[in-house]
Amino acid sequence: MNRFAELLDRLAYEPGRNNKLRLITGYFREVGDPDRGYALAALTGALSFKHAKPALIRDLIASRTDEVLFGLSYDYVGDLSETVALMWPKRSASSDESFPGHPSPPPSPTRGEGAQQYAALSASTTTNSDSQSDGGTSLTVPSPLRGGSGRGYRGRDASDALHPSNHNNPPPPTLTEVVTTLRTLGKTELPKQLERWLDELDETGRWALLKLVTGALRIGISARLAKTAAAALGDKDPHEVELIWPGLAPPYLDLFAWLEGRGEKPVNRDPAPFRPVMLAHAIDDTDFVALDPADYIAEWKWDGIRVQAVAGRDDRGHVTARLYSRTGEDITGSFPDLVPSLRLPGRDRRRASDPARGPRAELQRSPAAAQSQGGLAKADQGIPDPSARLRSARRR
Secondary structure (H helix, E strand, C coil): CHHHHHHHHHHHCCCCHHHHHHHHHHHHHHCCCCHHHHHHHHHCCCCCCCCCCHHHHHHHHHCCCCHHHHHHHHHHHCCHHHHHHHHCCCCCCCCCCCECCECCCCCCCCCHHHHHHHHHHHHHHHHHHCCCCCCCCCCCCCCCCCCCCCCCECCCCHHHHCCCCCCCCCCCCCHHHHHHHHHHCCCCCHHHHHHHHHHHECHHHHHHHHHHHHCCCCCCCCHHHHHHHHHHHCCCCHHHHHHHHHHCCCCCHHHHHHHCCCCCCCCCCCCCCCCCCCCCCCCCHHHHHHCCHHHCCCCCCCCCCCEEEEEEECCCCCEEEEEEECCCCECHHHCCCCHHHHCCCCCCCCCCCCCCCCCCCCECCCHHHHCCCCCCCCCCCCCCCCCCCECCCCCC
């Protein structure tokens, strides 16, 4: 959980796409299975927990803080996970213990009350060292996200000077342990477990945990970007990962084995998989010199979202139909009125071109995209394809 909290924290403050890719790929390279698989699932939105919902988080914070104060703070911050992570009050050791026989952990060394205590201790240490030679050192406070005892979990560090009796903190949970627990604990047991974790983690760790629980990461990472970072681990084309993705499940052991050259490429047996869409790319003014208008036809591009419709039959002959967004998200549930139409018998689009219109233009000009089998097969109703990009229709 420590490394995952660190990853989310850095991604939240990293604006550059390439830097985000390097951070995620580096995490996949350094963290082993199955933690990295569950991290990939979290980044792609593939994790969900039956009983761990935002309403539960609101109930927990309501039991620890003033309801009006939380409402005002939530309205100001605008993010449930961040608000709760910052407001969560630690229990006093005399009133409750996170685990039997283990006192509550010390406060974070860099934020809130803990930061004030550390600042006072640091000032005292610096004063005592003024009379020493240049070789003397003053107290330094480790970042909760880098090295030492930080990275989102309160462990044994300089706080021992302030809390000499707190040496029995339990080890931090791994991401796999957190995910497994959230999936298996019952509705009545889960609140107490979340409280224990929130009491043991510092602000960054609590924030990462709550992001995982709510599923709303909001750190500028799309599912496509996370898959691209995974593909970079094995120098694979992201389209290859996209094609096999619908047949995979967390923690993606087969996927990482293939990416690292330790196993065969997984086979996607989904009858209605997502296929990478063929995107439009702008051309420069200088490119017009080499273009002959007679080689092209044009269609209108309408405003709206781009959707890929896919239908196929499974091993038992049942028709499966889905609608995907351009990034591969399954949005079938958002358009229930369209799904029945996808199950109707289709028409063979390999027919000869209409002589009145001339050769039928294909989508995409790039050779790589021309080899892709993706694309949206539209009903022949004279409706312009909203995703159409012109490609030469000349046959040579």
